[in-house]
Amino acid sequence: MRQNDSLVPFIAIHPGETLKEELEARGWTQSYLAEKIGRPVQFINMIVNERKGISEDTALDFSEAFGTSAEFWMNLDVQYRLTLARQRRMKKAG
Numbered sequence: 001m002r003q004n005d006s007l008v009p010f011i012a013i014h015p016g017e018t019l020k021e022e023l024e025a026r027g028w029t030q031s032y033l034a035e036k037i038g039r040p041v042q043f044i045n046m047i048v049n050e051r052k053g054i055s056e057d058t059a060l061d062f063s064e065a066f067g068t069s070a071e072f073w074m075n076l077d078v079q080y081r082l083t084l085a086r087q088r089r090m091k092k093a094g
Helices: 015-026 032-039 043-046 056-067 070-093
Strands: none
Touching: 015 043, 015 056, 015 070, 032 043, 032 056, 056 070
């Protein structure tokens, strides 16, 4: 199967959505997470509200805080950005 034949997600899901769900599942507030990783609450809020992505350092912080892999968080961000890029290309070509 060629790359162009693969399915393209209909919507791009920002990693902030997953972060929001993870916080809710654990009963954590944004303030709690911010304190736990030593970042300002505004930093967490920007990710949750989809105004900021996940950097390598943020992925490492979330990995330690949630007991997940840093790759999990990086992959969420990369998949989001790739989906947006594919959608832009499809609009251009369409």
